[in-house]
Amino acid sequence: MPIESxxxxxxxxxxVVGVFVFVLTxxxxxxxxxxxFNGFKQKVEETARRDANVIGTSVARALALQFEKxxxxxxxxxxLPGVEAYLSDTMAQTPGITRIVLRGPDGRExxxxxxxxxxxETVSVPIQVDTIQxxxxxVTTAPATLxxxxxxxxxxxALAVLACSAIAGVAGAFxxxxxxxxxxxxxxTVLARNADGELDSGPGGAxxxxxxxxxxxxxxxxxxxxxxxxxLALQAYAEELLAVDFEGALRADVERIRREAMPRNPSSxxxxxxxx
Amino acid sequence: MPFVSRLVLVVVFSVLLTIxxxxxxxxxxxxxxxxxxxxxxxxxxxxxxxxxxEANLSIGLALDQISPLQSRIEREKxxxxxxxxxxxxxxxxxxxxxxxxxxxxxxxxxIWTEKLQDDGIWHTVTRGETVFGTRxxxxxxxxxGIAVIVSDRSRQARGDALHFDLLTRTASLASGAxxxxxxxALAFVYAVTRGFDRAARVLxxxxxxxxPSQGLELLAFEAKETWTKSEQRIERGLAQLGALDDAx
Numbered sequence: 001m002p003i004e005s006x007x008x009x010x011x012x013x014x015x016v017v018g019v020f021v022f023v024l025t026x027x028x029x030x031x032x033x034x035x036x037f038n039g040f041k042q043k044v045e046e047t048a049r050r051d052a053n054v055i056g057t058s059v060a061r062a063l064a065l066q067f068e069k070x071x072x073x074x075x076x077x078x079x080l081p082g083v084e085a086y087l088s089d090t091m092a093q094t095p096g097i098t099r100i101v102l103r104g105p106d107g108r109e110x111x112x113x114x115x116x117x118x119x120x121e122t123v124s125v126p127i128q129v130d131t132i133q134x135x136x137x138x139v140t141t142a143p144a145t146l147x148x149x150x151x152x153x154x155x156x157x158a159l160a161v162l163a164c165s166a167i168a169g170v171a172g173a174f175x176x177x178x179x180x181x182x183x184x185x186x187x188x189t190v191l192a193r194n195a196d197g198e199l200d201s202g203p204g205g206a207x208x209x210x211x212x213x214x215x216x217x218x219x220x221x222x223x224x225x226x227x228x229x230x231x232l233a234l235q236a237y238a239e240e241l242l243a244v245d246f247e248g249a250l251r252a253d254v255e256r257i258r259r260e261a262m263p264r265n266p267s268s269x270x271x272x273x274x275x276x
Numbered sequence: 277m278p279f280v281s282r283l284v285l286v287v288v289f290s291v292l293l294t295i296x297x298x299x300x301x302x303x304x305x306x307x308x309x310x311x312x313x314x315x316x317x318x319x320x321x322x323x324x325x326x327x328x329x330e331a332n333l334s335i336g337l338a339l340d341q342i343s344p345l346q347s348r349i350e351r352e353k354x355x356x357x358x359x360x361x362x363x364x365x366x367x368x369x370x371x372x373x374x375x376x377x378x379x380x381x382x383x384x385x386x387i388w389t390e391k392l393q394d395d396g397i398w399h400t401v402t403r404g405e406t407v408f409g410t411r412x413x414x415x416x417x418x419x420x421g422i423a424v425i426v427s428d429r430s431r432q433a434r435g436d437a438l439h440f441d442l443l444t445r446t447a448s449l450a451s452g453a454x455x456x457x458x459x460x461a462l463a464f465v466y467a468v469t470r471g472f473d474r475a476a477r478v479l480x481x482x483x484x485x486x487x488p489s490q491g492l493e494l495l496a497f498e499a500k501e502t503w504t505k506s507e508q509r510i511e512r513g514l515a516q517l518g519a520l521d522d523a524x
Contacts, residue, residue, distance in 0.1 A: 029294025261513030
């Protein structure tokens with residue numbers, strides 16, 4: 001096999017294995033990572049939703065108490081000054097809520113403050129004076145604002161998955177791809193020698209475990225041993241004849257037959273092992 | 277180590293590493309969310325106390341003259357079981373109002389006064405407690421600080437629940453991904469080593485058809501041809517030796 005072709009084959013094997021490991025890691029590792037992260041995100045958002053409700057309820061209760069004081073003095077909620085600014089300040093100071101609405105006794109919106117985040121659940125607390133409802137405070141929660149750290153993790157995690165896949169691809173190319181390339185090259189060398197008439201059984205198949213590579217080496221070894229066994233039988237027969245040829249009349253014919261029958265250069269290059 | 281073992285090892289390790297990286301990222305993000313939730317629960321209280329204090333200071337009252345603050349912080353503590361204590365202290369670090377009345381007039385922890393330099397909400401974690409604080413100002417600038425000491429129990433319970441959820445999700449998805457990665461690796465090995473298999477069939481004489489055109493199959497075909505010719509020569513030689521033997 002030409003040197004250039006061997007080098008190309010080695011590069012191709014490494015590349016194929018590296019790309020496979022990269023893609024598999026990206027698909028399976030990344031896919032499992034996405035499933036895990038999304039499931040975890042839902043769990044965190046569920047927790048955040050519960051906490052946002054607790055915060056919303058606390059804010060609504062505190063506001064309702066304050067408006068109750070005003071109502072006790074007989075000031076209509078619509079006429080209270082600076083309520084909208086106060087509601088906006090309260091909303092700005094309190095993460096997890098996105099809307100505060102003060103409703104009058106008729107249920108209509110009297111004052112409100114609205115944040116930029118989409119709303120979740122709404123908590124309502126009545127404003128009561130002597131068991132008579134004079135208004136209501138609605139606080140709409142925004143649990144997503146409590147879990148922004150998770151949303152911000154998407155890009156870093158995607159980059160981490162890509163980095164892991166790339167490292168895996170390189171490791172696969174050099175650790176596994178090289179083994180494939182080496183096996184292919186070694187078998188090609190052994191087969192080329194055998195095609196040239198040498199008897200080379202290559203490394204023992206047992207060392208290579210199971211699989212197609214080991215089967216190919218075992219088949220090579222079996223073929224080589226079959227020829228070698230026959231050659232040994234011919235040698236033994238020839239030696240047997242020469243042993244009883246006291247006058248040396250058969251030697252020339254036996255040597256000629258041996259030369260004609262033998263595989264090419266068996267003594268210098270034959271590597272017939274019993275490793276398999 | 278054979279190719280298949282190496283590939284399975286690399287693939288399994290890579291998939292597990294990737295899942296572990298995502299899990300670690302999710303864990304850190306979950307910790308941040310947990311801390312943010314805890315801060316959110318306290319920030320309203322801190323904001324309300326700061327507004328009330330600054331409103332009273334702005335009308336000319338001194339901090340120790342705003343006596344309603346004492347009942348206010350006691351009421352707030354009573355309404356939230358996770359709040360362990362609330363302290364309002366002046367810029368010199370002396371406690372002026374506290375839910376622990378015995379500590380009024382005493383110096384607060386030094387770190388609280390150091391944190392007053394930063395605007396916004398700060399927090400420090402001690403043994404089983406987290407202290408959230410903020411500062412308040414009068415017309416002349418910094419006038420003091422408010423500290424709310426919160427039990428870590430709810431935070432820990434929330435954190436434990438999230439960690440357990442993450443752990444079970446990671447374990448189940450990782451085991452599924454490992455099984456799939458092993459199966460995929462074996463399928464890939466089958467596909468990529470078919471040339472070896474075809475060569476083995478050629479060497480065993482099981483392949484039909486003519487001579488292959490390239491690769492291991494061609495080399496196997498040539499090796500097989502050489503072996504066949506060698507065997508034929510040896511058979512012929514054995515026959516010739518037999519004839520010699522018979523003749524003598």
